[in-house]
């Protein structure tokens with residue numbers, strides 16, 4: 423379903439590329455063998471009872487809540503926000519996000535917005551101990567209890583966490599919150615198609631069956647030898663070897679802005695270790711052609727660009743006809759805006775290539791659940807393969823601990839005293 427093309431002529435030798443693809447393909451078995459490779463079979467191997475419970479919980483939240491506040495950070499936040507922002511929330515329940523920073527101003531905005539409304543909370547943390555969501559949860563839980571009392575508040579809290587351990591797991595059990603599981607064999611940034619992502623996505627009125635169907639279809643084409651995901655991974659690694667150490671994800675749909683954030687975490691946290699990795703960056707065009715376009719065209723030549731495109735064009739918004747041609751747009755009269763957009767896309771790819779930027783293209787058929795499910799799976803697979811090829815573990819994030827240890831020392835957390 424997901425297509426991959428490239429224009430890297432003059433930067434990458436075709437023979438070298440074919441060899442690199444073989445190297446990447448040889449790493450495919452390592453995905454399913456890995457104890458954190460559970461996401462690879464997820465589209466065909468998920469807990470159906472829990473899936474049904476997610477849908478029921480979403481219906482209940484839609485009935486009784488103007489707002490669902492999703493508390494989580496990193497992989498417990500970016501995936502569902504990415505899907506909801508890309509496809510749009512069609513339900514009456516608005517989704518708000520908390521616990522993704524330590525900014526009191528941001529949390530106050532959430533508190534102010536929900537104060538006069540009905541709301542529920544979905545607190546999401548695999549470890550159940552991450553500081554940012556834990557602090558936000560404590561504060562918002564107090565608001566929930568003030569509004570509804572202990573008993574109803576407990577019925578409005580949905581906890582997504584480890585099946586057996588962690589502070590959140592223990593609290594959910596003690597207080598009787600409805601709970602969903604982050605499977606042991608799936609790490610945070612690969613968890614969007616588990617309850618981590620599916621509950622908020624379902625609350626937003628997005629069809630989670632179709633999302634999983636798309637991922638399943640994509641899995642079928644990638645699982646044996648990596649398919650086009652292996653080709654994308656191979657090309658990234660070759661470009662890195664040639665000094666292109668920044669990858670810029672580019673698309674012409676502003677609703678993809680948050681999808682780009684998910685993609686940045688996926689690749690950045692999976693590959694950026696042991697002094698290795700491509701730095702993932704992103705732009706939204708044509709907006710950013712008027713800010714970053716100059717750099718893309720003529721700045722340092724150490725970056726390559728990956729365009730994510732939607733094949734099926736949105737029709738129905740046309741440039742109208744006017745008697746006079748005061749704005750000089752007569753040559754576009756009657757044309758679909760998508761026609762203009764597609765030409766801008768092509769022009770940008772061509773101009774940047776000529777300016778010294780290798781160009782990769784990833785195409786999804788539609789802007790809908792199935793295509794997005796497929797795209798998520800495509801990137802997860804290519805990221806894991808790419809990291810294996812680079813020689814790093816795609817599923818850990820040891821570097822994230824460094825700031826935490828220092829923060830705990832400064833905050834005086836017991837057991838973290840500064841010596």
Ligand code: PA5
Nearest residue numbers: 496497498547548549552610611
């Ligand atoms: O991808 C990851 O594993 C991380 O980004 C985690 O999702 C993030 O640190 C949040 O962890 P937790 O879900 O344990 O609160």
